[in-house]
Amino acid sequence: MARRRPVLVVIGQSGQLLPExxxxxxxxxRLAIDAGFRVATGGMDGAMAAVSRGARSSESWQEGDVVGxxxxxxxxxxxxxxxxxxxxxxxxARNFVLVSMADVVVAVAGGSGTLSEMAAAWQLGRPLIAxxxxxxxxxxxxxxxxxxxxxxxxxxxTPEEAIFQAREIVGMI
Amino acid sequence: MARRRPVLVVIGQSGQLLPExxxxxxxxxRLAIDAGFRVATGGMDGAMAAVSRGARSSESWQEGDVVGxxxxxxxxxxxxxxxxxxxxxxxxARNFVLVSMADVVVAVAGGSGTLSEMAAAWQLGRPLIAxxxxxxxxxxxxxxxxxxxxxxxxxxxTPEEAIFQAREIVGMI
Amino acid sequence: MARRRPVLVVIGQSGQLLPExxxxxxxxxRLAIDAGFRVATGGMDGAMAAVSRGARSSESWQEGDVVGxxxxxxxxxxxxxxxxxxxxxxxxARNFVLVSMADVVVAVAGGSGTLSEMAAAWQLGRPLIAxxxxxxxxxxxxxxxxxxxxxxxxxxxTPEEAIFQAREIVGMI
Amino acid sequence: MARRRPVLVVIGQSGQLLPExxxxxxxxxRLAIDAGFRVATGGMDGAMAAVSRGARSSESWQEGDVVGxxxxxxxxxxxxxxxxxxxxxxxxARNFVLVSMADVVVAVAGGSGTLSEMAAAWQLGRPLIAxxxxxxxxxxxxxxxxxxxxxxxxxxxTPEEAIFQAREIVGMI
Numbered sequence: 001m002a003r004r005r006p007v008l009v010v011i012g013q014s015g016q017l018l019p020e021x022x023x024x025x026x027x028x029x030r031l032a033i034d035a036g037f038r039v040a041t042g043g044m045d046g047a048m049a050a051v052s053r054g055a056r057s058s059e060s061w062q063e064g065d066v067v068g069x070x071x072x073x074x075x076x077x078x079x080x081x082x083x084x085x086x087x088x089x090x091x092x093a094r095n096f097v098l099v100s101m102a103d104v105v106v107a108v109a110g111g112s113g114t115l116s117e118m119a120a121a122w123q124l125g126r127p128l129i130a131x132x133x134x135x136x137x138x139x140x141x142x143x144x145x146x147x148x149x150x151x152x153x154x155x156x157x158t159p160e161e162a163i164f165q166a167r168e169i170v171g172m173i
Numbered sequence: 174m175a176r177r178r179p180v181l182v183v184i185g186q187s188g189q190l191l192p193e194x195x196x197x198x199x200x201x202x203r204l205a206i207d208a209g210f211r212v213a214t215g216g217m218d219g220a221m222a223a224v225s226r227g228a229r230s231s232e233s234w235q236e237g238d239v240v241g242x243x244x245x246x247x248x249x250x251x252x253x254x255x256x257x258x259x260x261x262x263x264x265x266a267r268n269f270v271l272v273s274m275a276d277v278v279v280a281v282a283g284g285s286g287t288l289s290e291m292a293a294a295w296q297l298g299r300p301l302i303a304x305x306x307x308x309x310x311x312x313x314x315x316x317x318x319x320x321x322x323x324x325x326x327x328x329x330x331t332p333e334e335a336i337f338q339a340r341e342i343v344g345m346i
Numbered sequence: 347m348a349r350r351r352p353v354l355v356v357i358g359q360s361g362q363l364l365p366e367x368x369x370x371x372x373x374x375x376r377l378a379i380d381a382g383f384r385v386a387t388g389g390m391d392g393a394m395a396a397v398s399r400g401a402r403s404s405e406s407w408q409e410g411d412v413v414g415x416x417x418x419x420x421x422x423x424x425x426x427x428x429x430x431x432x433x434x435x436x437x438x439a440r441n442f443v444l445v446s447m448a449d450v451v452v453a454v455a456g457g458s459g460t461l462s463e464m465a466a467a468w469q470l471g472r473p474l475i476a477x478x479x480x481x482x483x484x485x486x487x488x489x490x491x492x493x494x495x496x497x498x499x500x501x502x503x504t505p506e507e508a509i510f511q512a513r514e515i516v517g518m519i
Numbered sequence: 520m521a522r523r524r525p526v527l528v529v530i531g532q533s534g535q536l537l538p539e540x541x542x543x544x545x546x547x548x549r550l551a552i553d554a555g556f557r558v559a560t561g562g563m564d565g566a567m568a569a570v571s572r573g574a575r576s577s578e579s580w581q582e583g584d585v586v587g588x589x590x591x592x593x594x595x596x597x598x599x600x601x602x603x604x605x606x607x608x609x610x611x612a613r614n615f616v617l618v619s620m621a622d623v624v625v626a627v628a629g630g631s632g633t634l635s636e637m638a639a640a641w642q643l644g645r646p647l648i649a650x651x652x653x654x655x656x657x658x659x660x661x662x663x664x665x666x667x668x669x670x671x672x673x674x675x676x677t678p679e680e681a682i683f684q685a686r687e688i689v690g691m692i
Contacts, residue, residue: 004248038237062236087274097270113642119635447604
């Protein structure tokens with residue numbers, strides 16, 4: 001049997017995005033699908049929506065490739081580009097479910113929600129790449145250790161670079 | 174945009190199954206995919222594995238159609254027919270996530286875990302069909318009300334009948 | 347150091363109670379505190395409120411003896427007799443937290459929520475006593491096995507009898 | 520009826536502590552009980568144990584004053600100074616339960632777990648005081664905003680100062 005398809009989780013800012021952050025998030029989603037990943041986000045607005053929209057725009061996209069792990073209990077909360085909605089009903093604690101799904105996590109910009117997800121990814125030992133050019137907590141934590149563990153949050157400057165690293169991590173290259 | 178694909182959640186007994194229950198679970202999974210549903214289970218063994226295996230065997234199956242909402246925190250806990258593994262890390266409380274995903278829930282046989290999921294489906298107001306011919310809690314609760322609400326757990330005698338009802342419920346017929 | 351104080355969890359119907367069920371729940375709470383248990387419930391109305399109110403009325407009650415494990419995220423959801431409010435934010439999945447706290451679980455009457463909690467108590471292997479005289483799922487499941495495990499849900503006819511059994515189970519007698 | 524007793528949640532580093540951090544955590548626990556708070560932590564080792572031990576050493580302590588919200592499913596995981604053990608079974612996601620309990624949160628030192636809890640406290644809008652003299656994420660985030668919200672993480676240099684501020688926040692002064 002073929003091995004399970006690797007999952008790229010993108011965590012990132014909700015709400016209104018700067019135009020260049022939105023473009024980066026969309027490109028990230030598209031390239032992730034191009035590269036053969038399944039893509040999962042928190043399923044709501046902001047970077048989560050931009051990534052999902054980008055994923056849908058890939059020529060390689062097929063229905064089922066875009067997962068949204070939602071805080072609430074209803075499918076209808078998901079943005080319209082989510083194929084597989086997981087309405088957890090766990091509020092912000094759904095972050096831990098989202099991060100647990102990941103073979104690789106990429107952080108885009110980010111406020112307090114993204115910070116909590118980056119910390120969770122670190123705690124659960126998931127490979128974590130910060131797209132530092134998008135600012136926010138991705139920029140602040142990229143390249144440093146989150147605690148005394150002898151590791152660093154990986155950094156990428158462009159979506160292309162992030163996906164290249166992600167492919168290396170899961171052994172696609 | 175096309176509306177989101179409806180999700181059929183199958184809840185059912187873990188561990189060793191009677192041969193006729195295993196066959197029913199496999200058929201249920203296959204017919205659900207044939208009919209255009211995404212299929213989700215608890216992702217482990219027993220009826221969860223049989224349904225997932227059946228789903229994979231459908232000619233209409235495409236990668237991404239079979240979801241497993243896992244109690245633990247690792248992808249690797251999923252049975253081998255799961256395409257999208259959701260490792261929640263919430264133990265048995267993942268039952269509520271699983272049931273929240275559903276447009277329709279079908280119960281197959283079932284011990285205490287299935288009982289707790291049937292009660293959860295009822296509490297969350299998800300349409301619930303008991304495949305009564307498989308015994309267990311599906312048989313015990315099929316056709317009756319679980320509390321004072323003026324409804325009953327729906328019943329089906331065969332997988333074909335369960336899928337037919339499920340299609341009616343979500344408006345596929 | 348003294349061993350940790352045993353916790354009696356009462357699960358039971360929300361909403362309006364029959365007068366005799368309400369009395370039984372109150373008595374159960376009072377006797378549990380008299381006997382030296384800490385008492386925990388789901389913290390809301392119905393049997394949860396009656397048990398908490400009864401617990402407060404015990405002469406042995408001291409602040410901190412009554413715990414409410416809440417579905418929502420605010421202290422203010424707790425009934426007024428709860429000393430220690432645990433606002434989980436996990437909705438119905440808080441049932442698993444509540445049951446995990448228990449040294450002994452007692453079920454009073456009960457609809458679909460109580461049924462899901464009884465199934466959870468059984469799954470987690472917590473000793474489970476059904477106060478069968480209060481009707482509902484306590485009555486239906488009292489004295490029987492919930493699945494193929496070689497055990498039965500214990501039964502009590504009066505609150506006095508339930509507390510006597512609970513004391514035996516935790517080694518207070 | 521008296522209003523519910525305010526809850527001070529202390530989040531902080533697990534594992535081995537520096538002697539001065541351990542002393543600060545113990546003092547914080549003791550002063551919190553002296554001041555009339557209930558104290559809650561994650562219930563495990565490190566700062567969680569030091570705070571709980573300190574709380575127990577207060578002359579005002581009474582059984583029930585020290586709560587531990589545990590990641591696992593067993594009472595027995597709690598450190599020995601916890602009176603009320605809440606075994607959630609939710610792993611790291613128990614952080615959200617812990618923080619939801621708080622009227623005020625105080626952060627002591629801290630690695631990735633504490634960082635995720637500080638972010639969670641901010642997201643849930645709980646007043647958050649960083650004991651900056653203990654280093655770690657408490658020091659890094661003290662005095663700054665975690666995202667674009669027009670607020671800052673409060674700072675205290677000593678346990679005395681932290682408790683003074685906490686009392687002001689809940690209206691005890």
